[in-house]
Amino acid sequence: VSTHMQEELSPEAQVRLLKEYASANNMIITQVYQDLGISGTKALKRPGFQSMIADCKSKKHPYDAVLVWKFSRFARNQEESIVYKSLLKKENVDVVSVSEPLPDGFIGSLVERIFEWMDEYYSIRLSGEVKRGMAQKALQGGYQGRMPLGYCKKSSAAIPSIVDDEAMLIRRIFHMYIEKKGNPSDIAIILNKEGIRNKQGHIxxxxxxxxxxxxxxxxxxxxxxxxxxxxxSFNTDNDIIIADGKHEPIIDINTWEQAQALYKLNKEKYKLRGRRRGNAGMKHWLSGILRCSECGGPMTYGKNAGRNVSVPFFQCSRRSKGRCTTSSYINAVKAEQTVLNALKEITSGKKINYKKPGISETDSETASLIKLELAKLDSREKRIKEAYINGIDSIEEYKENKLAMQKQRNFLNSQLEKAMSCIQNVVAAGYEENIHKSIDNVIQIIETRPEAYIDIGAALNEHVSKIVYNKKENHMTFYMY
Structure with a gap:
């Protein structure tokens, strides 16, 4: 037994009909399995259904048949319906629909497949109608989902209202994100250390x-x-609907735009340098950046405890696990001084070899015009989607319009790529000057505030991807970007 808002019979009525059928056919119902309020499209998400299948497969063989009001109560997915019915058949358990009697012989099997196909078609059609309705509600500013941190709803139909203390936390997170140049790991560590939790009580x-x-x-x-x-997976921008809501905002546009610009910039850096922990969770500013030349693994910071003093050091993290045969041990003070001397040498005017990330902020006039046309194209795509959702255009018309716009988008993107490549050389000199300034900042923090390892690590990560230490040659290689 299951239920859905579109069905005409309640679960209680379905059970009553099953009992009447059993009584009329000399059957005894010993157990009723129910998935109330759960869709029948996914069998794995139906605990009642799974429990019934498990009982039917048990050695005790407790049932000879499974009674359902309709075959759609067993499964709405034809593939799953065939699989589970075959499984039950091996256990000598029949599936009987009390409202859909089947004729004997191969005709009965054919009719059963037709019922299954109709149930799946109904499910697909219903899903499409529900999705259209939800899309229309979103376009009208209606929110569908769990309230995010900072808001609550007094009823399902009410407009979301601000929760003051949660809103203060949201503003703090945005300001911390901007102040810390977009490092989410550091923010999470700081909040967790303060005992602050999210709306669900999790860290x-x-x-x-x-x-x-x-x-x-x-x-x-x-x-x-x-x-x-x-x-x-996340949907593409073309499939996402963003519309004006009816609720009061917590963050102003200026703060929002600063945070988005930082997020986009850090995303480009992330692609270039790979995954790395935030500095707030590290024991030393070289943690996560100092690497072993033998295996490429990270150098772990630790301390050798002596009688009167502990000696800090770095060692390849993979050596203790037997995955690296070379000891890359180096005294932490020596490592710090070597890195500092190397940074000073870099800023002495020598040519820097580095891998520069793609240009995102500097545009030529041509590139700006192309980006404007792409933005207009985004608006047009949203309009044709709205026309389809509202039933103005057919699915064929929607596909035709979308294909034409995709061709136009491909052309504009190819032109934008050519325009951006023309300004690479113009920006290179300014970018290298930016590296020098960033490294000067690192040196200043190390010399004036050596205890500020979080700030040093964050500043160093701006343009240093990794530092590879070769103990045999007593040499460090800097990888810049």
Whole structure:
């Protein structure tokens, strides 16, 4: 037995009909399995159904048949229906629909397949109608989902209202993100150390911080169809709906734009230098950046405890696990001094070899015009999607319009790539000057505030991807970007 808002019979009525059928056919019902309020499209998400299958497969053989009001109560997915019915058949358990009697012989099997196909078609059609309705609600500023941190709803139909203490936390997170140049790991560590938890009572992590920073709900917008739970992936911008909401924003536009610019910039750096922990969770400013030349593994910071004094050091983290055969041990004070001397040498005017990330902020006039046309194209795509959702255009018309716009987008992107490549050489000199200034800043912090390892690590990460230490040659190689 299961239920759905579109069905005409309640679960109680279904059970009554099953009992009447059993009584009329000399059957005894010993157990009723129910999945109340759960869709029948995914068998693995139905605990009642799974429990029934497990009982039917048991050695005790407790049942000879499974009674359902309709075959759609067993499964709405034809593939799953065939699989589970075959499984039960091996256990000599029949599936009987009390409202859909089947004729004997191969005709009965054919009719059963037709019922299954109709149930799946109904499910697909219903899903499409529900999705259209949800999309229309989103376009009208209606929010569908769990309230994010900072808001609450007094009823399902009420407009989300601000929770003052949570709103203060959201503003603090945005300001910390800007102050710390977009490092979500550091923010999460600081909040967790203070005992602050999210709306569900869980600790923060970089993923949760990034979700807050990227959630337009905090500037009064509604975002719908952002994530595909079935594929466990984020949808493309063309499939996401963002509309003006009816709720009061917590974050002002200026703060929002600063945070988004930082997020975009750090995303480009992330692609270039790879995954790395935030500095607030590290024991030393060289943690995570100093690498072993033998295996490429990270050098771990530790201390040798003597009788009167402990000696800090770095050693390859993989050596203790037997994954690296070379000892890359180096005294931490020596490592710090070597790095400082190397940084000073870099800023002495020598030519720097580095890998520069793609240019994102400097545009030529041509590139700016092309980007403007791409933005207009985004608006047009949203309009044709709205026309399809509202039933103005057919699916064929929608596909035709989308294909034409995709061709135009491909052309504009190719022109933009050519325009951006023309200004690479113009920007290179200014970028190298920026590296020098950044390294000068690192040197100043090391010499004036050596205890500020979080600030030193953050400043060093701006343009140093990694430092590889070769103990045999007593040499460090800097990888710049």
């Amino acid at each position: 923060f992590d970089a993923k949760k911080i990034n979700y807050i920073i990227n959630n337009p709900f905090y500037i009064g917008k509604i975002r719908w169809n952002y994530y595909n739970s079935s594929l466990k």
